[in-house]
Amino acid sequence: DLVQIDHVNHYYSENAAEIVYLQQGQGDIQERLYGIARIYDQQKITYDQLEQATPAVPRIFYGRDDLIKEGVDYIVNSAQAFLAVLGPGGIGKTALAQKIIEMEAVKDKFEHRLYFIPCDILPNVASLIQGMLQCLKIPFQESKSQTEMLNDYFQVNTKLILLILDNFETPWYSEEGRTRIQSFLEKLVNFKHLSILVTMRGPDGPGDIDWYKLGTGSGIPTLSTDAARKTFFAISGNKSDLLEATKAVDELLKEMDYVPLAVRLIAQRAKTNPIESLLEMWKDGKTSVLKEGRGEFRLTSVEHSIQLSVNLLNKDGHDLLSIISFLPNGIPMWVKNLRRMLPKFPNLDVSVADILGCSLVSSHRGSIYMLAPTREYIQKKYPIQSDETMVLLERFYIEWMREVVDNEGNIDKELQLHILNITKIVNMQIGKMLKPEHIEVVEILSEAYKLYEAVVEIIDNILVNIQDLNINQKNNLQFIKLGHIHQMLDKYSEATEMLSKARTQFEAIGDQLGVAQCLRNLGDIHGMQDRYSEATEMLSKAKTQFEQIGDQKGAAQCLQSLGDIHRMQGRYSEATEMLSKAKTQFEDIGHQLEVAQCLQSLGDIHRMQYRHSEATEMLSKAKTQFEAIGDQLGAAQCLRSLGDVHQMQGKYSEATEMLSKAKTQFDTIGDQQGAAQCLRILGDIHQMQGRYSEANEMVSKAKTQFEDIGDQLGAAQCLQSLGDIHRMQGRYGEATEMLSKAKIQFEKIGNQRGASQCLQSLANIQSLDIMKNAHDL
Numbered sequence: 001d002l003v004q005i006d007h008v009n010h011y012y013s014e015n016a017a018e019i020v021y022l023q024q025g026q027g028d029i030q031e032r033l034y035g036i037a038r039i040y041d042q043q044k045i046t047y048d049q050l051e052q053a054t055p056a057v058p059r060i061f062y063g064r065d066d067l068i069k070e071g072v073d074y075i076v077n078s079a080q081a082f083l084a085v086l087g088p089g090g091i092g093k094t095a096l097a098q099k100i101i102e103m104e105a106v107k108d109k110f111e112h113r114l115y116f117i118p119c120d121i122l123p124n125v126a127s128l129i130q131g132m133l134q135c136l137k138i139p140f141q142e143s144k145s146q147t148e149m150l151n152d153y154f155q156v157n158t159k160l161i162l163l164i165l166d167n168f169e170t171p172w173y174s175e176e177g178r179t180r181i182q183s184f185l186e187k188l189v190n191f192k193h194l195s196i197l198v199t200m201r202g203p204d205g206p207g208d209i210d211w212y213k214l215g216t217g218s219g220i221p222t223l224s225t226d227a228a229r230k231t232f233f234a235i236s237g238n239k240s241d242l243l244e245a246t247k248a249v250d251e252l253l254k255e256m257d258y259v260p261l262a263v264r265l266i267a268q269r270a271k272t273n274p275i276e277s278l279l280e281m282w283k284d285g286k287t288s289v290l291k292e293g294r295g296e297f298r299l300t301s302v303e304h305s306i307q308l309s310v311n312l313l314n315k316d317g318h319d320l321l322s323i324i325s326f327l328p329n330g331i332p333m334w335v336k337n338l339r340r341m342l343p344k345f346p347n348l349d350v351s352v353a354d355i356l357g358c359s360l361v362s363s364h365r366g367s368i369y370m371l372a373p374t375r376e377y378i379q380k381k382y383p384i385q386s387d388e389t390m391v392l393l394e395r396f397y398i399e400w401m402r403e404v405v406d407n408e409g410n411i412d413k414e415l416q417l418h419i420l421n422i423t424k425i426v427n428m429q430i431g432k433m434l435k436p437e438h439i440e441v442v443e444i445l446s447e448a449y450k451l452y453e454a455v456v457e458i459i460d461n462i463l464v465n466i467q468d469l470n471i472n473q474k475n476n477l478q479f480i481k482l483g484h485i486h487q488m489l490d491k492y493s494e495a496t497e498m499l500s501k502a503r504t505q506f507e508a509i510g511d512q513l514g515v516a517q518c519l520r521n522l523g524d525i526h527g528m529q530d531r532y533s534e535a536t537e538m539l540s541k542a543k544t545q546f547e548q549i550g551d552q553k554g555a556a557q558c559l560q561s562l563g564d565i566h567r568m569q570g571r572y573s574e575a576t577e578m579l580s581k582a583k584t585q586f587e588d589i590g591h592q593l594e595v596a597q598c599l600q601s602l603g604d605i606h607r608m609q610y611r612h613s614e615a616t617e618m619l620s621k622a623k624t625q626f627e628a629i630g631d632q633l634g635a636a637q638c639l640r641s642l643g644d645v646h647q648m649q650g651k652y653s654e655a656t657e658m659l660s661k662a663k664t665q666f667d668t669i670g671d672q673q674g675a676a677q678c679l680r681i682l683g684d685i686h687q688m689q690g691r692y693s694e695a696n697e698m699v700s701k702a703k704t705q706f707e708d709i710g711d712q713l714g715a716a717q718c719l720q721s722l723g724d725i726h727r728m729q730g731r732y733g734e735a736t737e738m739l740s741k742a743k744i745q746f747e748k749i750g751n752q753r754g755a756s757q758c759l760q761s762l763a764n765i766q767s768l769d770i771m772k773n774a775h776d777l
């Protein structure tokens with residue numbers, strides 16, 4: 001062994017130089033291999049791949065001018081800009097970013113150093129760095145890492161640069177975690193000459209950076225109806241059959257919540273399919289029809305775009321997503337209601353944060369909801385699996401509705417936020433087994449304003465599918481449906497017929513309360529049809545009957561309706577007496593809504609009698625009371641009347657401001673009559689200021705709206721105003737025609753005050769005409 005060791009030592013000493021040479025060669029080979037590896041790593045993402053992954057700038061692009069201007073102004077006026085374009089898939093984030101950087105002001109600031117990086121093909125920090133090296137065309141250096149090369153570039157090139165990191169959710173939600181990508185991004189922003197525009201799914205920009213969020217707090221909104229329609233027609237080729245079916249097109253686009261990607265894809269189908277076919281395709285296939293070509297890509301398939309976000313969730317997130325997709329209204333006031341809805345749901349807060357984080361739901365004014373394409377796809381792909389979940393949702397809504405009634409708040413406003421959820425859940429549960437609570441739901445909904453279609457739907461479901469109802473239950477449901485419901489849907493003849501039959505049945509079985517309710521509803525129907533004599537008779541009988549059975553609320557409601565009928569007929573003394581008594585009775589039993597309504601009517605009486613001070617006081621009190629209980633409609637009506645009071649006092653500026661606000665509120669809550677009344681009064685203000693053209697336009701629009709909704713009084717008042725406008729312009733022939741029509745209409749509905757005013761105006765015209773003829777002679 002010792003001899004062998006000596007031989008080895010002797011060999012090394014004789015050949016030391018050669019051995020060192022070989023070792024150096026191996027090191028060189030290894031270094032060369034490392035260099036090749038670095039080149040290979042850099043070339044895993046090529047410039048061509050980046051270019052192919054970058055979509056073309058859209059040629060057809062409507063409804064985003066304000067957002068483009070907002071984004072451009074922020075970038076141009078910021079020393080270092082961090083702009084976040086956020087929102088769900090398909091909302092048009094990439095296109096919006098492309099349009100912003102196309103603007104000359106942006107190009108001029110950065111001297112065309114604008115680098116668009118499609119991050120959806122860059123799933124981690126390493127690939128993102130490779131993509132940036134390629135996009136910036138940074139040459140490879142064997143002795144440096146890719147990170148060093150990028151840092152050196154930004155240190156040497158200190159002119160202003162704008163990086164556009166498109167679809168940044170891909171590396172942000174990388175499997176390697178968020179620490180590395182966040183650290184890399186925050187190191188980038190330390191280069192003060194470097195600005196970043198990021199687009200991604202989610203409510204917030206990435207990392208601890210002070211991002212400027214473009215658009216609303218919840219990200220980029222959907223398109224307006226007009227913008228969606230223009231986009232649809234431009235893509236589909238402005239075909240004549242589609243242009244003639246605008247209403248059907250609008251219906252289709254509304255079904256898709258005006259999501260830009262959905263609008264674009266359905267418009268592609270419209271090139272070869274008629275609108276009737278498209279509606280049927282959407283009804284049957286939902287999001288499966290929103291696809292272009294055979295491949296599955298985020299820009300050519302709505303379902304693929306949505307699934308990219310769904311893939312970011314765990315099981316709990318999937319389960320919560322299924323529940324929210326089932327609820328058409330989403331979850332209003334979710335912080336307060338979600339835990340009550342799903343008391344046993346695991347990791348609820350984390351799951352909400354996750355689905356908000358990938359923009360599968362949106363948040364607005366405390367509510368979370370899904371856009372229609374997302375909701376339809378999730379319901380189809382991930383339906384609710386648990387019966388227990390349905391029981392929890394049903395229990396929540398029954399308890400919640402009872403609380404709303406007990407709190408005596410604005411039932412209409414509260415229920416309106418949840419009505420589609422309530423209808424869907426209750427109808428589904430009725431199909432399994434009818435419960436007394438379902439009848440209770442119908443009774444609560446029937447007391448609300450403008451929810452009657454939902455009530456009819458539930459009642460029909462019960463009457464058709466439940467065979468073992470007793471006679472009292474059937475009568476009660478028929479009474480609600482065929483009486484009160486038809487009344488509010490303006491089906492007066494059907495309502496009158498059914499209420500009369502119900503009254504006869506209640507009389508036969510000795511149900512005095514049922515008889516009184518029928519009489520009151522019949523009286524209100526006659527009042528809505530301007531048949532004041534019949535209305536007064538019915539309401540007087542109902543009032544007597546309510547008093548006999550000790551129903552204070554029913555009696556007070558009849559007194560209130562009688563007061564309003566006298567007010568509509570210009571009998572202000574009788575109206576004031578009745579409404580004052582009704583107000584006192586409502587105060588005694590604690591019904592604040594009806595108290596506010598009486599104050600409003602009394603204020604309107606003072607307004608019509610030119611008692612401006614008293615009118616302002618009463619209407620202001622009523623408005624405050626409506627606002628306190630959350631009644632938007634009542635508050636808007638008071639604001640309209642206050643505007644009219646200011647107009648009558650010649651305070652045109654204040655009147656215009658109030659009436660414009662009131663009209664906006666009426667439009668928001670869908671009250672056509674209120675909006676039309678505001679238009680008429682605004683027209684009168686223009687007339688008073690000698691702006692006859694504007695006055696004529698506004699009053700004519702108001703008249704058309706009144707006629708559309710069957711408001712004879714409003715239409716007559718517009719005719720009167722139009723007559724006065726012509727009279728003030730010396731067009732006596734047109735004025736006489738308008739005022740004569742208005743007089744006949746006022747007489748027809750029993751409004752003597754309006755008829756007298758028209759008669760006075762006609763007499764004035766006749767006098768002026770005689771004087772004009774005498775002067776000409």
